[in-house]
Amino acid sequence: MTRPRIAFVTPGAFPLPSPNGGSVERVVEKLVPRLVPTIDATIYGRSGRSLARSGMLNGARCIRYPGADKRKYMAHVQSSLMRLEPDIIEVENRPIYVLRLKKRRPRSRVWLHLHSSTFISGKAITRRHLERSFALAERIIVNSEFLRDDVIRRVPWAACKVSVVYPGVDLARFPSQHTPEGAARRHALRAARGWEGRSVVMFLGRLIPIKGVHHLLRILPRLIEQHPSVLLVIVGGAFYGSSRTTAYTRMLQRLGAKYRNHVKFVPYVPHTEVSDWFIAADIAVVPSANREAFGLVNVEAMSSGLPVVATRAGGMKEIIEDGVTGFLVSPEFVEYELEQRLLELLRSEDLRLFMGLKSRERVENAFTWEHSAQRWLALLRESGFEQV
Structure with missing residues (x-):
């Protein structure tokens, strides 16, 4: 049986694989190899210093081109696609690329996989081009019901094309702190960091206003x-893989400087190290604003056995079960409710244990990369590839 040839065109922003890459590249890196037993996959991405022009990525062919000039990047991809002749081309998070691909290859079957609302906003693409890209795309995949609703609100007639495929987490890479092995790793990390006797509240992500870190620092005095043993650990930077500062990050540092014994800033860490920060924490907090379409950190923290306190916003309310795997707080009263819910968890080890175990259980049942792959392959079967 001949496997269908599928090409995945990433934005060209980061190399694959790359520990410092963005969430789009991470999803492709984790999802596509799990499709390989069923499909013949080729991934297009940005070249990197230590990466060959072409090679294999866990069973998927990976072809890399310079990505600084996006038009040149797409020209290289177009030329390669002419030779590859894939059955389907999936464009990752760039609807404008759909227009460019279909202009050169009008008969190609193109899917669009949206990972956020950023590149369907008016700042990124005109309404005419957005509607045209949706019209040319055979299928539109989104990462949450929230993003599905956003797409339909912008282009109502595209509703029949939109399907949800949730991202996932690698359970082995993010072990639970409630297993013997996870508990041992947690104990060693906390000892090495001097966290014994501390109640660690963990934020991990980009330090940009939409992520809401300033709310945490404002409630920290209370x-x-x-709860005098509290330690707020803020892991991340304003940019992927960079220590460059911004006015916002400098403002956060000024707020935190008043409470040096209770707040620790950790510069951006590669994704390979993320699990070691979550497994050593007691609570994860994700106070993002409404645009957060999914938030991989939510499921990564939950896989690590942590309760998550997050805003009732975006796709996060589809992940976190309020009162079971953590708490959802109102964006309108975010600081007051964050304070109340964090104190509730800080004061009760039993509640943290209950919610942490439930978090891991929910991830195992709904948010693994294997679940993501099965959902994606179901869409392929619906598109006429019954043999898969």
Whole structure:
């Protein structure tokens, strides 16, 4: 049986694989190899210093081109696609690329996989071009019901094309702190970092206003007053793989400087190290604003056995079960409710244990990369490839 040839065109922003890459590249890197037993996969991405022009990525062919000039990058991809002649081309998170591909290859079957609302906004693409790209795409995959609703709100007639494929987490890469092995790793990390006797609240992500880190620093004095052992650990930077600062990050540092014994800033860490930060924490907090379409950190923290306190916003309310795997707080009263829910968890080890175990259970049942692959392959079967 001949496997269908599928080409995955990433934005060209980061190399694959890359520990410092963005979430789009991470999803492709984790999802596509799990499709390989069924499909013949080729991934297009940005070249990197230590990466060959072409090679294999866990069973998927990976072809790399310079990505600084996006038009040149797409010209290289177009030329390669002429030779490859894939059955389907999946464009990752760039609807404008759909227009460019279909202009050169009008008969190609093109899917669009959206990972956020950023590149369907008016700042990124005109309404005419957005509607045209949706019209030319055979299928539109999104990563949450929230993003599905956003797409349909912008282009209502595209509703019949939109399907949800949730991202996932690698359970082995993100072990639970509630297993003997995870508990041992947690103990060693906390000892090495001097966290014994501390109640660690963990934020991990980009330091940009939409992620809401300033809310945590504003409520920190009241958390300290009520729970003196609290330690807020903020892991990340303003840019992927960079230590460059911004006015916002400098403002966060000024806020945190008043409470040096209770807040620790950790510069951006590669994804390979993320699990070691979550497994050593007690609570994860994700105070993002409404645009957060999914948030991989939510399922990564949950896989590590942590309760998650997040805003009732975007796709996060599809992941976190309020009162079971963590708490959802109102965006309108985010600081007051964050404070109340964090204190509730800080004061109760039993509640943290209950929610942490439930978090891991929910991830195992719904949010693994294997679940993602099965959903994606179901869409392929619906598209006429019954043999898969």
